Amino acid sequence: MRFLLIGDVFGEMGRTILKEELPRIKKEYGINFVIVNGENIAHGKGIIEKYYKELLSQNIDVVTLGNHAFHNSNIYNFIDDAKRMIRPINFIGDIPGNDFVTINYNGIKITVFQVLGNVFMPVEYKNPFHETEKILPKFEDSDIIICDIHAEATSEKIAFGLHFDGRINIITGTHTHVQTNDAHILPKGTLYMTDIGMTGSLDGVIGVEEEPIIHQYLTGEHKRHIPKSNGRKQFNALMVEINESTHKVTKFDIINIVQ
Ligand SMILES: [Fe+2]
Ligand SMILES: [Fe+2]
Numbered sequence: 001m002r003f004l005l006i007g008d009v010f011g012e013m014g015r016t017i018l019k020e021e022l023p024r025i026k027k028e029y030g031i032n033f034v035i036v037n038g039e040n041i042a043h044g045k046g047i048i049e050k051y052y053k054e055l056l057s058q059n060i061d062v063v064t065l066g067n068h069a070f071h072n073s074n075i076y077n078f079i080d081d082a083k084r085m086i087r088p089i090n091f092i093g094d095i096p097g098n099d100f101v102t103i104n105y106n107g108i109k110i111t112v113f114q115v116l117g118n119v120f121m122p123v124e125y126k127n128p129f130h131e132t133e134k135i136l137p138k139f140e141d142s143d144i145i146i147c148d149i150h151a152e153a154t155s156e157k158i159a160f161g162l163h164f165d166g167r168i169n170i171i172t173g174t175h176t177h178v179q180t181n182d183a184h185i186l187p188k189g190t191l192y193m194t195d196i197g198m199t200g201s202l203d204g205v206i207g208v209e210e211e212p213i214i215h216q217y218l219t220g221e222h223k224r225h226i227p228k229s230n231g232r233k234q235f236n237a238l239m240v241e242i243n244e245s246t247h248k249v250t251k252f253d254i255i256n257i258v259q
Pocket of ligand 2: 150
């Protein structure tokens, strides 16, 4: 069976290119299961119920979030009922939302969870390695386990991938909004990729208008970030094929479409 993992859908440009490209890509690759990162789907920060429902109406199986999960307070209105949405497992404190989602696909139990990295992040989270160790025993009867490591540092993500190699079927990164070209099968069989990228503006700075950001770097003065609304769009994703009986990764393809 074939999975499609789509990088952070950013604002209106992200939602637009997702709608435009997803049906064709699903058909072309014969995709069975779609996972989308939605932490930036509402104007670049967070998610609202309307867009969550829009994703479900596009037959998306699981929506992951990230450090921006709670940046739009509308999430509190629907998170308790959002059965196909997960937030990271390692926020500090007692917060609402699912640690993981398990879906039965034609008798195959697929579990998806997400963890935040700690390196170069503005706030601290529980140790991603320790929290993943703690949660893995819950997935003993899952056939396929997929983990999204939402983190900034390439080294932390690579170390995470190698540490859990052979225990998680797919480990892919999100958060940097820049697609890496390092998808590969690790020595014990896990499909690993440092960052699957972003689905949104190509011409801005990781999703937002470039001018305020350049100004900030030139002067040190902080300016409000504005989601980029013109120029080229990109669709970043990864296709992974897994054998339905052995649960081994048999094929993968990095997808980067520019419009
Ligand atoms: Fe993001
Ligand atoms: Fe993020």
